[in-house]
Amino acid sequence: MTGTLAAVGAGLAVIGAGIGIGNIGAKAMEAIARQPEAVGDIRANMILMAALVEGAALIAIILAFFG
Amino acid sequence: MRKLSLSFLCIICISVFAFSQAHQDDHGHDDHAEQTGHTDDHGHGNECGYVEADVFNPQKVAFHHISDQNIYSIGPFSFPLPCILKSDTGLDMFSSGKFKADYHGTGEYAYNDYVLFEGSVRRIVKADEFPDGLVELGKYKLYVREIEMDNGKKKDIVHLCYKGEEWLCDSKSYADAGFLGGGTTSFYDFSITKNVMTMILVFLFLGWALIGTANAYKKREGMAPKGMQGFMESIFVFIQDEVAKPFLGPKWEKYISLLMALFFFILGLNLFGQIPFLGGSNVTGNISFTLIIAVIAFLVTNISGNKHYWEHVAWMPGIPAPLKIFIITPVEIMGLFIKPLTLMLRLFGNIAAGHMVIIIFVGLIFIFGQNGANPVAGWGTAVGSTILTLFMMAIELLVAFIQAFVFTILTASYIGTAIEDHHHEEAH
Numbered sequence: 001m002t003g004t005l006a007a008v009g010a011g012l013a014v015i016g017a018g019i020g021i022g023n024i025g026a027k028a029m030e031a032i033a034r035q036p037e038a039v040g041d042i043r044a045n046m047i048l049m050a051a052l053v054e055g056a057a058l059i060a061i062i063l064a065f066f067g
Numbered sequence: 068m069r070k071l072s073l074s075f076l077c078i079i080c081i082s083v084f085a086f087s088q089a090h091q092d093d094h095g096h097d098d099h100a101e102q103t104g105h106t107d108d109h110g111h112g113n114e115c116g117y118v119e120a121d122v123f124n125p126q127k128v129a130f131h132h133i134s135d136q137n138i139y140s141i142g143p144f145s146f147p148l149p150c151i152l153k154s155d156t157g158l159d160m161f162s163s164g165k166f167k168a169d170y171h172g173t174g175e176y177a178y179n180d181y182v183l184f185e186g187s188v189r190r191i192v193k194a195d196e197f198p199d200g201l202v203e204l205g206k207y208k209l210y211v212r213e214i215e216m217d218n219g220k221k222k223d224i225v226h227l228c229y230k231g232e233e234w235l236c237d238s239k240s241y242a243d244a245g246f247l248g249g250g251t252t253s254f255y256d257f258s259i260t261k262n263v264m265t266m267i268l269v270f271l272f273l274g275w276a277l278i279g280t281a282n283a284y285k286k287r288e289g290m291a292p293k294g295m296q297g298f299m300e301s302i303f304v305f306i307q308d309e310v311a312k313p314f315l316g317p318k319w320e321k322y323i324s325l326l327m328a329l330f331f332f333i334l335g336l337n338l339f340g341q342i343p344f345l346g347g348s349n350v351t352g353n354i355s356f357t358l359i360i361a362v363i364a365f366l367v368t369n370i371s372g373n374k375h376y377w378e379h380v381a382w383m384p385g386i387p388a389p390l391k392i393f394i395i396t397p398v399e400i401m402g403l404f405i406k407p408l409t410l411m412l413r414l415f416g417n418i419a420a421g422h423m424v425i426i427i428f429v430g431l432i433f434i435f436g437q438n439g440a441n442p443v444a445g446w447g448t449a450v451g452s453t454i455l456t457l458f459m460m461a462i463e464l465l466v467a468f469i470q471a472f473v474f475t476i477l478t479a480s481y482i483g484t485a486i487e488d489h490h491h492e493e494a495h
Binding site for chain 1 (some may be wrong): 069408409410413416417472473476
């Protein structure tokens with residue numbers, strides 16, 4: 001039974017990360033559309049922010065499977 | 068249109084190859100079963116009453132494929148690697164070829180109380196009573212049995228069946244000293260494993276490529292870059308201009324060699340693991356490896372941290388004292404350790420998950436084909452799962468670059484905050 005609950009926890013963490021990264025991507029697209037000349041800076045910062053959000057989700061997933 | 072049909076043909080060919088491999092595997096099992104003679108229709112076993120269920124277990128296969136091993140197997144061939152093992156009886160150095168590993172990486176011989184189970188070396192717990200030297204075991208003598216532990220939890224323990232007796236085997240020796248649940252063992256494994264071998268290969272390749280590039284600048288001074296030099300220069304300048312200069316400020320030159328080393332080593336290992344049919348080494352998806360590079364990033368950050376950095380950690384200026392004592396300082400101190408922890412887990416999680424997803428997609432063939440009992444479903448799934456695997460591999464190629472870049476950029480930003488000169492025009 002613990003296995004099933006851990007899988008549910010991992011799934012919830014992924015929902016959170018999905019919403020977070022989705023927002024980052026949407027805002028970055030908007031920003032690029034408004035200022036196409038800043039595309040390089042925006043892309044680099046977008047990847048950085050996505051990595052930070054993903055980090056939180058990965059901690060949750062790994063704790064769910066190992067904990 | 069012609070291109071499309073050509074690629075479709077390719078996919079069909081690969082699927083046929085994959086499925087015929089699966090079929091071969093199945094026949095192999097039947098042959099083994101006949102040889103041992105201790106089996107019924109459902110699997111194979113040994114005289115200690117153990118019968119292996121011949122059911123495909125995708126979870127076991129996936130975890131086996133991402134784990135480190137003492138043999139390097141490429142397809143049906145397995146290459147021996149040097150074993151360096153230390154126990155209370157002394158240091159043992161020998162080739163893992165002595166174990167005569169079978170298709171699954173399980174050894175048919177024991178050597179000096181060590182056995183090889185699914186690619187990793189284990190030691191017999193009652194080593195004093197077991198005969199020393201090379202001992203022939205035979206097929207299917209090593210197996211996993213679930214044992215109830217003292218604390219009531221169930222744990223999978225490897226057993227050896229030798230002359231009708233059951234012998235308990237130790238766990239794998241982990242570099243994390245049992246911290247991640249492996250438990251302590253009676254021996255240390257310092258072997259050149261598959262992951263270490265991959266690191267050496269990637270190190271040699273990067274040495275060749277980067278020293279060659281450096282020499283090309285001397286030889287071809289004033290001329291346009293050519294070949295490998297041109298490829299390396301574009302990556303090098305990208306890291307220098309997009310990562311090092313904006314994050315590290317005027318002192319970027321001091322840390323550029325660390326950042327380049329991290330980027331190229333992680334990228335090289337990520338890409339080497341992506342090459343199909345070459346062992347699929349999973350070095351950056353191994354938590355011990357990512358732990359070490361995260362510790363290096365942590366040490367460099369904190370050793371190069373200046374007065375302002377430590378002031379902001381210990382006693383953030385411009386905030387009431389009670390708030391500092393109860394909230395800000397504990398959180399900042401936790402943050403010091405959470406930063407390298409996320410670095411470690413991000414790289415590990417991404418690469419290990421990528422390797423597992425590919426294995427699971429291949430495993431779908433066996434799940435739907437019911438181990439060859441239902442060939443039509445197996446053939447059908449083989450086409451679909453090959454397309455999915457190719458798609459996943461394309462994504463993983465992207466992830467290999469992104470994760471190497473993210474690790475470098477985050478390390479640069481952590482070092483950047485530690486060495487930044489603060490100008491206190493206004494209170495925080």
